[in-house]
Amino acid sequence: MSPNSIRAVTFGRVAPGLAVRDIQAAYAFYSQVLGFEKVFENGRPVGFMVLKKDAAEIHLSQKRDHVASTVNSCHMFVDDVAALYEICEAAGVRIIKSLQDKDYGQRAFVLADPDGNRIDVGERI
Structure with a gap:
């Protein structure tokens, strides 16, 4: 395959894959706070789960010794970032970076899920 042939693909x-220490606790967070629905799970006990909300999809994988990174695990675009920020604050979600307008044309904030996975949430302005 020539290097130029990738253009034809x-x-x-x-979909981002996130490691979590307790997949059921992670599911509770993503469903109850962020409104995601489980569309697939695998394993006995469950070790993999696919969550979906609108066009967004997240894949959770059980990893009991997971240690979160200090960089963002994924980026999500929403149509009302201020409303989601308020929902997260009201639910006691750990906010890493508060809601602010960025010089690159987005209003954004960074949250951490219960496993410390950092998620950058933004809206184009």
Whole structure:
């Protein structure tokens, strides 16, 4: 395959995979706070789960010794970042970076899920 032939390949959706120490606790957070629904799970006990909300999808994988990174695990775009920020604050979600307008044309904030995975949430302005 020549290097130029990659141009002929069309890429589809990419879904972030997040490691979590307790997959059921993570599911509770993503469903109850962020409104995601479980569309698939695998394993006995469950060790993998696919969550979906609108066009967004997150894949959770059980990893009991997971240690969160200090960089963002994924980026999500929403249509009302201020409303989601208020929801997260009211739910006691740990906010890493508060809501602010960025010089690159987004209003954004960074939250941490219960496992410390950092998620950058933004809206184009």
